[in-house]
Amino acid sequence: MAVRGRLAAARGAWLVFEDEAGFSMTPPQAKTWSQRGRTPVVRVRGRSRRRISIAALTCYKPGHRSRLIYRPRRDDGQRDGRKSFSWRDYRDLLTAAHQQLGGPIVLVWDNLNVHKAADLREWAAARDWLTIYYLPPYAPDLNPVEGIWSLLRRGWLSNVAFSTPEHLVQRLRRGLRHIQYRSHLIDGCLAETGLTVRPT
Template identity: 80%
Template sequence: MVSTTPPQAKTWSRRGHTPVVKVRGRSRRRLSIAALTCYKPGQRSRPIHRPRKDDGRHDGRKGFSRRDYRDLLIAAHQPLGGTIVLVRDNLNVHKAAGLREVAVSRDWLTIYSLPPYAPDLNPVEGIWSPLRSGWLSNVAFSTPEHLIQRIRQGLHRIQYRPRLIDGCLAETGLGINP
């Protein structure tokens, strides 16, 4: 495998003039990421994530389907073990009947919904800010795979900063009561 340095965009301009970086073409490709912030008393907090590239081969959706979310929850349950209490926002796929069926069929899963328009109560929202301002900033991504690689690197580094992840939960005002 050949490792290359990703292209980084750095430029300058006169004060008061915003620099413009021109790119060729327009991509219709889309990348979606589903993530969970996982908290277990007595253990290190960590994010679990799964990227999904919209390559047109799925069910025509431009994001995660309920099957994708189900698979993510099952994949999260394997290393975590025990009961999972999922606190979700009001994305329409999150409220789909298929996910309710998953919760009913799995005795280890309990789902609570956040009120509408309450991103400040969702701990995973706190993960995106350091990811965007750190590992994803100032990079011109050459391919969707390059973007996925950088996201994984950033989330991997965040995984080893449990205080950052704990701070995302503390910022919401929610707590863990075993």
Template identity: 90%
Template sequence: MRGRLAALSGAWLAFEDEAGFSMTPPQAKTWSQRGRTPVVRVRGRSRRRVSIAALTWYQPGHRSRLIYRPRRDYGQRDGRKSFSWRDYRDLLITAHQQFGGPIALVWYNLNAYKAADLRRFTQGRDWLTIYYLPPCAPDLNPVEGIWSLLRRGWLSNVAFSTPEHLVQRIRRGLRHIQYRRGPTR
């Protein structure tokens, strides 16, 4: 019933997910001359990583949208590696400011999403309705496909020199995905 009400009220349907990317490049297949195996040299394993939270937005009659925010981890022992409830709150506020209307948000049962402070924040917003995906159901979240496209394309076989280089490559790949033309009918 709540889902139908959200659709009838003109709400944006939003899916959210977070992924982590390390300085070590994902491997992908490539072509080379026979007998010459391509080798990508990497300086060593790095503990530095980047987390990205992304929201995809859908509404009938509108083009789908993508909003993302990076969060760098500089390898500090007691530093937080993933997004906190405040980061998710700020992302939701930014999204609401951009699109204006009500939001039906779909996300996983992650502990950070169920934090007491984030729960209080979401309950106090009449423009936000939250739905939880069942555990172990990544195929229901379209953001998972975005991470797959990034890893197989824009980030594969690249030796990153600095965390900024990694973030730049992620942003470039996300912009390419974001503004890519859909199939024509």
């Protein structure tokens, strides 16, 4: 990974990590305070199968503020509707990231089938600003985006009784915006992996 970091710095590129996660109407439970003998109860309004999927990028470059870029995708509830991101969704996310970051990207992500889809690989091969590397199998501890999901679940989503899917989306957006404006949180997610990005 250090070699990849040096490669990104040498090219003047952003080192970008990607991951996706799904969130449902059932809130994650977290510790809280209450009076002795009065256990807090979070009442959930029905068990909705509707999920919100989010693909996120954490972006690092020496001498620049770390960035978080994300895209939500709602499950429309249709039986034949796609619930996860397609290769076109990833193409559009990477194109938008390239425009926002204003420079080449060295992308590091996991071995998800859609990440290795032939159409996506063909598209990526034609972009001189994009270099892709894959994480080892079963290595979520090397992906700083996992830290973003942890911050969301322990903070903005924990013990919240979501009334509607829109309520869930609102909380997700609020949490992600909070993180976006605090680059030290994004840096902390990288530090948790034990990886660093240093100029050559």
